[in-house]
Amino acid sequence: MSSPEVxxxxxxxxxxxxxxxxxxxxxxxxxxxxxxxxxxxGALTSNTTKHPDEVVYSNASPEKSFDKPHDYAxxxxxxxxxxxxxxxxxxxxxxxxxxxxxxxxxxxxxxxxHIFIWAVFTAWWIFGLVRFRHEKNWLIxxxxxxxxxxxxxxxxxxxxxxxxxxxxxWRHTAFRVYEMIPKRLHQPLGALVALAVFLIGxxxxxxxxxxxxxxxxxxxxxxxxxxxxxxxxxxxxxxxPWHTVIVGMLSQFVVAVFVLRTQAGFDIxxxxxxxxxxxxxFAGQGVQFLTDASVNSSTxxxxxxxxxxxxxxxxxxxxxxxxxxQWFIGKIAVFFFWSLRVSGAEAVVxxxxxxxxxxxxxxxxxxxxxxxxxxxxxxxxxxxxxxxxGSVLVxxxxxxxxxxxxxxxxxxxxxxxxAISKMRYPETEETLTSGRVVxxxxxxxxxxxxxxxxxxxxxxxxxxxxxxxxxxxxxxxxVGLINGLLTWWGGYWGINDPPLTIxxxxxxxxxxxxxxxxxxxDDLLQVGELIARKVIINEYDAFNALKSEAxxxxxxxxxxxxxxxxxCGFGNIGSLGTQIGVLSQIAPGRGGDVSKVAISALVSGIIxxxxxxxIAGMLYTDSIGVPFSTTTG
Numbered sequence: 001m002s003s004p005e006v007x008x009x010x011x012x013x014x015x016x017x018x019x020x021x022x023x024x025x026x027x028x029x030x031x032x033x034x035x036x037x038x039x040x041x042g043a044l045t046s047n048t049t050k051h052p053d054e055v056v057y058s059n060a061s062p063e064k065s066f067d068k069p070h071d072y073a074x075x076x077x078x079x080x081x082x083x084x085x086x087x088x089x090x091x092x093x094x095x096x097x098x099x100x101x102x103x104x105x106x107x108x109x110x111x112x113x114h115i116f117i118w119a120v121f122t123a124w125w126i127f128g129l130v131r132f133r134h135e136k137n138w139l140i141x142x143x144x145x146x147x148x149x150x151x152x153x154x155x156x157x158x159x160x161x162x163x164x165x166x167x168x169x170w171r172h173t174a175f176r177v178y179e180m181i182p183k184r185l186h187q188p189l190g191a192l193v194a195l196a197v198f199l200i201g202x203x204x205x206x207x208x209x210x211x212x213x214x215x216x217x218x219x220x221x222x223x224x225x226x227x228x229x230x231x232x233x234x235x236x237x238x239x240x241p242w243h244t245v246i247v248g249m250l251s252q253f254v255v256a257v258f259v260l261r262t263q264a265g266f267d268i269x270x271x272x273x274x275x276x277x278x279x280x281x282f283a284g285q286g287v288q289f290l291t292d293a294s295v296n297s298s299t300x301x302x303x304x305x306x307x308x309x310x311x312x313x314x315x316x317x318x319x320x321x322x323x324x325x326q327w328f329i330g331k332i333a334v335f336f337f338w339s340l341r342v343s344g345a346e347a348v349v350x351x352x353x354x355x356x357x358x359x360x361x362x363x364x365x366x367x368x369x370x371x372x373x374x375x376x377x378x379x380x381x382x383x384x385x386x387x388x389x390g391s392v393l394v395x396x397x398x399x400x401x402x403x404x405x406x407x408x409x410x411x412x413x414x415x416x417x418x419a420i421s422k423m424r425y426p427e428t429e430e431t432l433t434s435g436r437v438v439x440x441x442x443x444x445x446x447x448x449x450x451x452x453x454x455x456x457x458x459x460x461x462x463x464x465x466x467x468x469x470x471x472x473x474x475x476x477x478x479v480g481l482i483n484g485l486l487t488w489w490g491g492y493w494g495i496n497d498p499p500l501t502i503x504x505x506x507x508x509x510x511x512x513x514x515x516x517x518x519x520x521x522d523d524l525l526q527v528g529e530l531i532a533r534k535v536i537i538n539e540y541d542a543f544n545a546l547k548s549e550a551x552x553x554x555x556x557x558x559x560x561x562x563x564x565x566x567x568c569g570f571g572n573i574g575s576l577g578t579q580i581g582v583l584s585q586i587a588p589g590r591g592g593d594v595s596k597v598a599i600s601a602l603v604s605g606i607i608x609x610x611x612x613x614x615i616a617g618m619l620y621t622d623s624i625g626v627p628f629s630t631t632t633g
Contacts, residue, residue, distance in 0.1 A: 385605020
């Protein structure tokens with residue numbers, strides 16, 4: 001690799017100076033924290049401009065690209081493989097040589113290990129298929145076996161050999177048609193195709209009871225109103241990336257169709273939600289050991305919610321240590337990076353948020369946070385507000401909520417948050433990770449071994465649980481104080497039944513929004529109240545009310561499902577403080593910028609969640625009411 005190529009790889013344009021130690025990438029030098037103009041396009045990035053379907057991404061730490069500043073000899077050993085998605089050294093580094101005997105023997109005999117693993121799962125799949133073929137649903141086991149088989153194959157055969165025919169077909173079919181269409185017509189035609197998909201998907205199914213085509217058209221109109229509102233209030237509507245908006249909304253709709261209209265989609269998401277319930281439910285055994293068996297059957301927030309959060313965070317830390325989380329998130333991030341054309345950091349955070357939480361997801365791109373543009377900060381905050389984390393999923397399913405709706409809402413909110421955020425706060429600067437999906441290694445937080453990682457995760461989970469408890473206590477108490485003052489003041493106006501409260505006021509503010517989601521007229525006020533409770537207090541309070549208070553349980557199934565989607569997000573006042581605190585700790589020099597975009601990101605996150613509810617209003621039919629209330633094997 002020549003010197004110009006090194007310049008393109010690092011984004012550094014100046015020549016090395018003798019005797020002066022320089023960081024190969026000045027954007028990652030804390031001394032330059034946000035003192036640059038975000039112009040970081042190098043050779044690799046410019047390549048994506050010429051070939052937008054090419055993705056350059058890395059799982060290596062940017063700081064570890066070279067051992068020494070401007071070490072061009074070391075740069076000669078660098079290899080870039082865009083197809084396999086790896087940027088790294090040809091030779092193993094010293095850390096690999098220092099690994100224990102287990103790693104050594106695995107590298108030496110890994111072919112036999114992989115054959116053994118494949119043989120075990122093949123025998124398991126064949127035996128189960130023959131023995132229990134009439135008793136169990138074998139779609140999920142087959143997908144699991146197929147995934148393991150493909151993973152083992154691609155450990156030996158580079159992914160590029162499998163992708164080459166796919167890319168050849170793509171470039172000579174759909175991409176050719178795309179290129180033949182005049183560029184100025186790309187976005188208008190894309191918008192028309194998206195609208196046609198929405199109309200066909202929502203209007204073709206037959207009517208039933210309150211799930212009429214008028215209700216579905218009402219929900220579709222509501223989605224268009226929300227998109228229009230984001231456009232009108234945009235920071236710069238002329239720079240809205242409509243490709244991101246169109247593809248993001250289509251992706252959200254496709255996920256909803258897959259879950260709400262197909263048995264296969266229902267089975268897969270039911271399997272995922274049951275796994276989440278079972279996994280997080282194991283925390284109950286620890287609670288039983290520490291307290292008593294009767295505590296697990298209680299409805300206390302401390303007993304039902306906090307222990308699973310602590311266990312889940314520790315479990316994620318363990319998976320992160322072995323590299324599974326990075327691998328999984330990296331694959332999802334590449335899809336959103338390629339399809340929605342967002343920066344690498346935004347794709348990584350968006351893909352990670354439903355799994356590891358709104359604050360923890362930013363830790364994956366911690367070295368880049370001090371150098372993010374305002375639009376990127378707005379985006380990662382919007383992602384956090386738009387969805388919930390897996391750590392609290394068990395608490396909501398324990399309440400009796402629809403687990404498939406919760407899981408599918410989390411996935412739907414990823415493209416929705418990217419689309420809505422880019423409408424509200426479009427990018428006006430050059431981003432550091434344009435053209436690259438990078439998950440840097442964090443040497444400061446790196447654990448010595450799996451046990452160390454699990455222990456650190458447990459401690460982090462305890463801190464997160466304590467922060468949630470303290471936030472809830474203070475927020476609920478403060479809301480109670482405001483409601484007490486409003487009730488006293490409203491009493492002198494004769495407003496006593498119901499009393500004047502923040503929730504009462506906001507329920508009427510969200511009344512028209514509930515109508516835009518396709519909620520039946522008889523349930524508009526109740527759904528508006530639930531959304532208000534979610535925004536003022538949190539989603540747990542709204543979900544708990546939905547399943548425990550008679551006035552909400554009496555709502556129609558359609559209204560309950562839409563309300564579940566509408567409240568499935570961290571978009572509330574308490575989370576606002578949480579995100580500001582986390583990002584300010586990660587990048588102290590950007591605290592002012594984080595606060596500047598926080599309110600806008602909160603509104604965008606709430607709107608993103610509501611778009612998922614609107615799509616649920618378009619697609620829900622009575623025919624899916626029965627399977628949603630049951631479980632599959």
